[in-house]
Amino acid sequence: MAAAAATALWATPALDARTETAAAEALQLRRQALARQQPQATPAAVQAGAALAFREAFAPPASRAARVAALLALAEGHGLTLRRAEFRHQAEPALGLARYRITLPAEGGYAALRDFIAASLAADPALALDALRLARAEGGGLRAELRFTLWTRLDTLAVPAAPAAVAATAGARP
Incomplete structure (x- = not known):
């Protein structure tokens, strides 16, 4: 056992x-x-x-006018003088996106310009600063040309020109 x-x-x-x-x-x-x-x-x-x-992470094209108006108001809020603004729309069908190129000739102080650029890029994640050109202005200020790209989803409908309200906000004539 x-x-x-x-x-x-x-x-x-x-x-x-x-x-x-x-x-x-x-x-x-x-x-x-x-x-x-x-x-x-x-x-x-x-x-x-x-x-x-x-x-889908990008804003719809209908938000473009409000976003441009906010950018122009931000520039003026930082004490920059905008004489005019140029806008150009370009579709990127392969990406399903549209790029809206914004050229802003501005005048003001270095600190104001630097703060505006930082604030504008922080405020809109679909905004990119493509180019910055600086020149000394009379009186110790700066003349700058800022070229931004604002990305949106591609709208399949025709894209209207920049709204008059946006151009008026900057005191610019398209």
Whole structure:
């Protein structure tokens, strides 16, 4: 009887190990079967989804006039003098985006210009400063030409010219 008890004690750990192995294999087979049942995303579908999410992160084109008006008001709020502003719309169909180029000739102090640039870029994440040209003005100030790009989602409809209210805000004539 002692021999039977010793055999039972020795066989139990081996039996437990085989049971655990079989359970792990069964779990792995169930996971593989579930994975085959669920549709797999193709790399093209993943890329298309990422492109759509990227495009949707940009504001709609209808917000452009208000965003430009806010930019011009921000410049004036920082004490910069804007004589005119130039606007140019350019569609980027491959990206599903539109770029709105804004050229602002401005005059003012260096600190005001620096603060305006920092505030404008912080206020609108879809605004990029493309170029900055500086020249000394009479009286110790600066003359600057700032070229910004404002990105929006591409509107499939015709794009109107810059609204008169935006040009009037800057005291500029388009």
